[in-house]
Amino acid sequence: ELKVEQNPLFLSMQEGKNYTIYCNYSTTSDRLYWYRQDPGKSLESLFVLLSNGAVKQEGRLMASLDTKARLSTLHITAAVHDLSATYFCAAVRRGSNYKLTFGKGTLLTVNP
Amino acid sequence: DVKVTQSSRYLVKRTGEKVFLECVQDMDHENMFWYRQDPGLGLRLIYFSYDVKMKEKGDIPEGYSVSREKKERFSLILESASTNQTSMYLCASSHARNTGELFFGEGSRLTVL
Structure with missing residues (x-):
């Protein structure tokens, strides 16, 4: 059974600071996904990482994937208030093309 | 852009009612x-x-059933709603031969009294 663990689950940071959210998964997976959810809204896709060593960046967010360590990171650079949201990572068990397993989410609050 | 539409954003039902969520x-x-x-x-x-x-079946199918009669439509059915089924329900879709990226609907918040 694939398990996905995120940490931290709660993160309060000041504007301008850097931080990293970690996503570990328990069995072999070739793909890792990051989503953002604003309060009362649905999930919005941020990044899709499809191979070992993949790195993707969008604005102040950068995601990477290390399949050997079964680890993905979401790095936040110089946080701003607009990044406040819940961030989810999800993995797909190898051989299961369809079913994403999600972590419990990281609630990020960026304070002025 | 992909659009996934869920028929009801908010529903309030009573215990024992049959509930349909459409996507x-x-x-x-x-x-x-x-x-x-x-x-x-x-x-x-x-x-x-x-x-x-x-x-x-996914990880928690008990108490639910589904129907997919047409490619674009996927329905979730609660045969006899219970209070522990009060939750936010999210529908999603993906292309079979692409990256597996899911596209989500806006969600249906169900309250069972």
């Missing part, structure tokens, strides 16, 4: 999913479908 996608995706989201538990997969009339 429609307009991008010809083969795969469709129903998740429920609860505080502290994240998203959990209820059922998914990889083709018309095909379905497969």
Whole structure:
């Protein structure tokens, strides 16, 4: 059974600071996904990482994937208030093309 | 842009009622999913479908059934709603031969009294 663990689950940071959210998964997976959810809204896709060593960046967010360590990171650079949201990572068990397993989410609050 | 539309944003039902949650996608995706989201538990997969009339149980199928009579539409059915089914229900779809990226609807918040 694939398990996905995120940490931290709660993160309060000041504007301008850097931080990293970690996503570990328990069995072999070739793909890792990051989503953002604003309060009362649905999930919005941020990044899709499809191979070992993949790195993707969008604005102040950068995601990477290390399949050997079964680890993905979401790095936040110089946080701003607009990044406040819940961030989810999800993995797909190898051989299961369809079913994403999600972590419990990281609630990020960026304070002025 | 992919559009996944869920028929009801908010529903209030009584224990024992039959509940239908409808989801429609307009991008010809083969795969469709129903998740429920609860505080502290994240998203959990209820059922998914990889083709018309095909379905497969997810991690928490008990108390739910699904129907996929047309490619664009995937329905979640609660035969006899119970209070522990009060939750946010999220429908999603994906292309079978692409990256597996899910596209989500806006969600249906169900309260069972």
